[in-house]
Each structure stands twice: as C-alpha cells, then as structure tokens.
C-alpha cells in the first residue's frame with residue numbers, strides 16, 4: 451500500500467478506511483497541474499470538457515456515442531438536430547469537427563465505422579464496443595462576453611474541446627467496491643449470490659466455498675478452482691439471466707490488460723483468518739490498487755461530467771429479479787457518484803460534478819410512458835423530483851436513435867398508446883404495445899401481471915449518411931444538462 455499523505459492533501463476530511471488502496475502521492479499535484487492547465491486554456495478561450503460515458507452492459511453506449519457525434523457534427527453545419535443544447539449554448543455554436551488522431555495510447559472510438567453500419571442498406575446497428583476508448587470534438591463558438599469578443603479579434607473564435615471517454619459499465623461497478631473492506635465485500639457479494647436465480651446459476655461455486663474449512667489453506671489448486679467457478683457463475687448471471695450487479699468488473703470485461711492473478715479472488719463465507727482468506731484479501735487489495743492506478747486515477751478522476759446509460763425498459767422486460775438487480779446496481783453506483791460526501795468526492799477531492807442518468811431505448815414506448823420512465827429511473831437512482839433537488843444529478847429518458855413513431859394499438863377492442871416501427875427481424879412494419887411503465891419502483895404485485903415486450907427495431911434510413919443528423923429523443927436535453935453550462 452502506498453503512502454497516504456498525498457490523500458490527506460487532496461481531501462481535508464477523508465472518510466477512508468485504512469484497508470482501502472490509496473492514490474499515488476503525486477495525484478494531488480497531477481490534479482493541480484491538470485486544473486491549472488484547464489484554467490490556462492479557459493483564459494485563452496480554449497476550454498476542454500471531459501465527458502465520460504458508460505452504461506451497464508447492452509445499455510446502448512455505442513449507439514449513444516455514434517448518434518452524439520453525428521448530431522454534433524450536423525449541428526456544426528447548421529442543422530437543428532440538438533435544439534436544447536443549442537439553446538443552452540445561446541445559439542453561439544458555429545462549427546464542429548472531429549479532432550484528428552494524434553499519438554494517443556487509448557483506442558479511438560470508431561464513430562465513422564459505426565455510421566457506415568447505420569447508413570448501410572438495410573441499416574444495421576453498429577457492432578458493440580467493449581473497451582475503453584476516447585474521441586475528441588472541437589466545438590467553435592461565438593464568444594460570450596465583450597472580453598471574449600476582443601480576444602476573438604486576434605486569437606480566433608472560442609473553442610471548446612469535448613473529450614469523450616467511453617468505458618465499460620462493468621468497471622463502473624468497481625467504484626462502490628472502493629468503499630468496502632475485503633470482509634464487507636465478501637459477505638455482501640456472497641449474500642447477493644445466494645438469492646433467487648443467482649443461487650442456481652452459482653450452485654457449483656456456492657457448493658465449493660461452503661465445503662471449504664474456515665481456515666482453508668492457500669493452495670494454488672483450490673484458489674484456481676474457486677476462481678474458475680466464480681467467474682463461470684458471474685458470466686452465467688450476466689449472459690443468461692441478465693443480471694448487472696456483478697463484481698469485480700474486470701473479471702467480466704478484462705480490458706486491454708487482460709487476465710492476471712490479481713483478478714483471481716472470490717468471496718468466502720469465512721473472509722477473515724486462514725491462509726486462503728489472506729491470499730484473497732491480498733488479491734482484493736491489489737485489484738483495487740490496480741483499478742485505481744490504471745483507470746480511476748488516470749481517466750476517471752479527470753472527467754468533468756458523467757453520463758450513465760441504463761436499459762431500464764430491458765430490465766423491466768427481464769423480470770422481477772433482474773430488475774431488482776439493476777436497481778441495486780444503480781443505487782450502489784449513484785451513491786458513489788452523487789455529490790455531497792459521495793465516493794466520487796473522496797476520489798477526486800473536488801466539488802460536485804454533473805452526472806446525467808439516462809434510460810435508453812425510450813423509443814420503445816410512447817410519450818406518456820416515457821414520462822413514467824423518467825420517474826422510474828429517478829426513483830432507482832434515488833433522486834426524488836419532489837424533494838430537495840440535487841442540481842448535479844439529472845435524470846432522462848432518451849432514444850439515441852429514434853426508430854419509431856407514437857401510434858395506437860388495439861388490443862381486445864381497446865385502444866392503447868403504442869409505437870410503430872420496422873422490426874429488424876423480417877423488416878416488416880409493426881405497431882408494438884410494450885406494456886405499462888411504472889412511474890416508480892414497482893410493488894411486488896406488479897410482477898404478477900407484468901408483461902413487457904422489447905422487440906429489436908431496425909434503425910431508420912439516414913438522410914445523407916447521417917450528415918444531416920440522426921433522429922433521436924432527448925439526446926439534446928441530456929447534453930444540455932451535462933455540458934450546456936460550459937458552452
């Protein structure tokens with residue numbers, strides 16, 4: 451474990467536990483340098499806004515980023531594709547362009563390739579992306595102030611560089627782990643795994659750890675078998691049952707650094723005392739240290755704004771247990787991201803940043819249900835619209851690519867608000883009533899009659915290969931909430 455003095459410099463009243471990994475001593479100085487760089491750039495009319503985008507698996511992150519890039523580029527050409535963002539920028543947006551690649555070590559988000567898929571005949575959804583990637587857009591704006599106008603006269607228009615950071619939602623779920631000790635994590639994770647369908651999926655693993663003696667030896671064969679069974683249980687929970695609250699994230703999504711022994715830990719019924727428990731505790735600590743050094747410090751700490759995408763409709767569709775699991779994952783994540791004394795503050799040592807939570811694929815339901823969807827997501831992330839507002843957190847229902855129009859379906863002679871679009875499978879047009887969206891977290895009896903349909907719609911045919919923008923729902927309002935104040 452590294453020296454902790456650096457942390458004390460960064461955060462005056464740390465609530466850290468002694469068993470948590472700590473950031474490097476250099477981090478506060480690096481942050482100060484980054485902050486000074488940001489200030490210098492702002493003074494020179496060259497601001498940099500770092501927007502991180504993540505989503506719990508299959509939330510629609512690739513589609514979101516592709517649409518965001520296409521619509522911003524189109525807005526820079528004068529198309530009215532993002533009215534709420536334009537309004538937030540006071541109509542001063544003049545030009546948008548992709549910043550060409552330089553010597554970056556991080557993979558680049560392939561917006562052009564994804565747009566080609568959407569522009570194909572028939573249109574295809576872009577292939578999903580798994581890893582961390584980045585992309586920069588340069589936004590040129592008319593200056594806001596007299597001083598800005600004077601500066602623009604000799605230094606050119608104000609330019610805001612929007613740096614997009616795209617990372618897997620699985621890694622976001624490591625964030626709450628940073629606030630837990632090894633025994634706490636172990637107990638909580640095991641308790642979750644023993645519930646409902648998860649227990650069936652993890653039967654092999656649970657049988658294995660329950661049969662271990664309290665002070666099991668740290669034998670390589672035992673540790674390997676335990677981890678293999680744990681990983682298998684996590685993968686089954688994610689891929690077959692649609693669960694999201696699965697940790698640690700790099701086991702499910704190893705990223706560019708691949709597999710390594712520090713990932714090979716698993717929860718134990720007796721997490722304290724005994725050689726195997728000690729080995730697991732050391733790997734757990736090393737994992738968190740590595741997550742901090744490899745991801746949270748270099749990337750996560752430096753972002754200014756965060757979009758968290760959630761397929762809340764898909765979770766409703768997946769049934770009660772998967773829905774509750776998504777709710778739990780979101781509560782853990784939003785608790786860590788929110789302002790006040792959130793873990794994010796402890797990580798960054800800086801004030802509240804803006805976080806936008808968005809329920810994606812909202813074009814599966816008609817207008818009124820989309821309002822319910824906002825209420826439902828707000829409930830899940832603990833943002834009570836009727837209570838005191840947390841200005842740094844906003845909640846949205848969006849469709850990054852709108853594939854449907856609102857319509858009316860007739861079921862057993864009764865009209866229902868529905869949507870109409872082309873189904874990907876078969877390419878025929880259909881009116882779909884997806885089901886009722888509860889305006890808040892549903893009571894248990896909701897599931898007795900729950901019905902939810904989530905067909906895959908074909909993306910719309912793009913005009914001019916997307917150069918004129920891509921139809922969406924609410925993307926502009928989300929962007930306005932996240933970065934509007936900085937333009």
Ligand code: GDP
Pocket residue numbers: 505506507508509510511512513514575576577578579810811812813814848849850851852853906907
């Ligand atoms: P990722 O795994 O989070 O990157 O998810 P993707 O962005 O690849 O999206 C997964 C799938 O969700 C896509 O292939 C689409 O079928 C669907 N999808 C994503 N966004 C939308 C949307 O705005 N509207 C509709 N109708 N479907 C969407």
